[in-house]
Amino acid sequence: MRPSIRLGRIFGIEIGLHYSWFIIALLIMFSLSGHFHTVNPQWSAGLTWSLAAITGLLFFASIVAHELSHAAVANARGIPVKSITLFALGGVANVERESSDPKSEFWMAIVGPITSLVIGLLFLAIARVAGWRPMAGTPPAPLWAGLVWLGYINISLAVFNMIPGYPLDGGRVLRSIVWGINRNLVRATKITAGVGQFIAIAFIVFGFFRFFYTGAFGGLWLAFIGWFLADAAGASQAGVEVSAALAHLRVGDVMSQDCPAVDSNVNLRTFAEDHLLRTGRRCFVVTQGGRQLGIVTINELKRVPRERWPFTILADILDPLEHVPKVSPDTALADALQLMAREEVNLLPVISNGRLAGVISRGHVVQLMQTQAELKAA
Ligand SMILES: [Zn+2]
Numbered sequence: 186m187r188p189s190i191r192l193g194r195i196f197g198i199e200i201g202l203h204y205s206w207f208i209i210a211l212l213i214m215f216s217l218s219g220h221f222h223t224v225n226p227q228w229s230a231g232l233t234w235s236l237a238a239i240t241g242l243l244f245f246a247s248i249v250a251h252e253l254s255h256a257a258v259a260n261a262r263g264i265p266v267k268s269i270t271l272f273a274l275g276g277v278a279n280v281e282r283e284s285s286d287p288k289s290e291f292w293m294a295i296v297g298p299i300t301s302l303v304i305g306l307l308f309l310a311i312a313r314v315a316g317w318r319p320m321a322g323t324p325p326a327p328l329w330a331g332l333v334w335l336g337y338i339n340i341s342l343a344v345f346n347m348i349p350g351y352p353l354d355g356g357r358v359l360r361s362i363v364w365g366i367n368r369n370l371v372r373a374t375k376i377t378a379g380v381g382q383f384i385a386i387a388f389i390v391f392g393f394f395r396f397f398y399t400g401a402f403g404g405l406w407l408a409f410i411g412w413f414l415a416d417a418a419g420a421s422q423a424g425v426e427v428s429a430a431l432a433h434l435r436v437g438d439v440m441s442q443d444c445p446a447v448d449s450n451v452n453l454r455t456f457a458e459d460h461l462l463r464t465g466r467r468c469f470v471v472t473q474g475g476r477q478l479g480i481v482t483i484n485e486l487k488r489v490p491r492e493r494w495p496f497t498i499l500a501d502i503l504d505p506l507e508h509v510p511k512v513s514p515d516t517a518l519a520d521a522l523q524l525m526a527r528e529e530v531n532l533l534p535v536i537s538n539g540r541l542a543g544v545i546s547r548g549h550v551v552q553l554m555q556t557q558a559e560l561k562a563a
Pocket of ligand 1: 252
């Protein structure tokens with residue numbers, strides 16, 4: 186999920202807000218001030234609203250702490266987390282890649298609900314020390330009201346996140362357990378997504394049932410959560426199907442080997458007119474006395490202003506082969522795609538026995554998937 190607004194960094198991890206977060210922030214503020222007002226009608230509007238704002242802010246901090254705990258475990262296990270986005274139903278840590286073993290996945294997932302539970306108990310403990318007595322009914326003092334609400338909401342957050350529907354934390358925990366048993370990530374994801382969809386449908390049915398028979402708005406809220414879960418489970422299933430389609434393919438199966446050689450002393454105008462336009466090829470191997478220096482595509486050419494083309498040679502605009510990320514023909518296609526995403530490039534040189542064997546581009550993979558989809562539909 187792409188954040189709409191960037192808030193800043195904590196421990197090098199960027200914190201962002203998705204626009205849907207504002208809807209929920211407003212809802213929480215309104216329902217909190219309503220709650221405080223019913224419990225303590227003698228409070229002034231100013232006190233009610235400022236307490237609602239402070240409580241809302243602390244709630245927001247609790248969610249960030251939950252996500253940061255995911256990020257901390259991920260980083261400790263060698264899976265970099267660049268950013269955290271907060272949206273309507275909580276937060277997501279944008280992990281760069283999936284964990285490579287079930288144990289990492291398990292700890293990465295379960296640490297979030299544990300953190301929320303600990304924060305919740307902490308708030309209740311503080312309220313208790315401050316004089317709140319759970320048996321004596323709702324607390325009258327402003328301080329406790331917020332603390333108690335924060336305590337219960339964080340505990341609910343821990344429980345909600347442990348619902349075993351992927352991609353919720355509970356779904357990830359379930360997936361890591363199934364994965365640890367059957368050692369097959371694709372099947373584990375499918376099974377967990379199936380469980381997630383089942384739970385989602387149960388939420389929707391139960392939610393609507395409650396809404397229509399009791400008129401409780403909580404029912405609609407449940408149905409909304411169910412709809413979100415169904416959507417997410419469907420997306421993760423589609424994602425795993427794509428990776429399953431690519432799973433058995435290696436770079437060598439898909440790469441293109443027809444990159445013609447061109448000398449490094451050729452200037453850019455000659456390159457454009459005599460090579461690029463005449464052959465219609467998109468990538469060229471730049472050589473110097475039989476040595477392969479690197480790959481040049483139309484993208485490198487476009488970075489140089491056209492009037493400089495006659496005075497610039499290919500050697501000047503080249504990213505030397507030893508400095509760019511590369512793959513081998515045996516690299517799994519999925520890994521190559523991940524590398525392209527991470528390095529933000531569209532093309533990777535394929536090296537075999539120290540020589541350039543070809544190139545692989547995102548375009549190749551997209552074409553391949555279109556062909557597969559067309560064949561399936563036929
Ligand atoms: Zn979580």
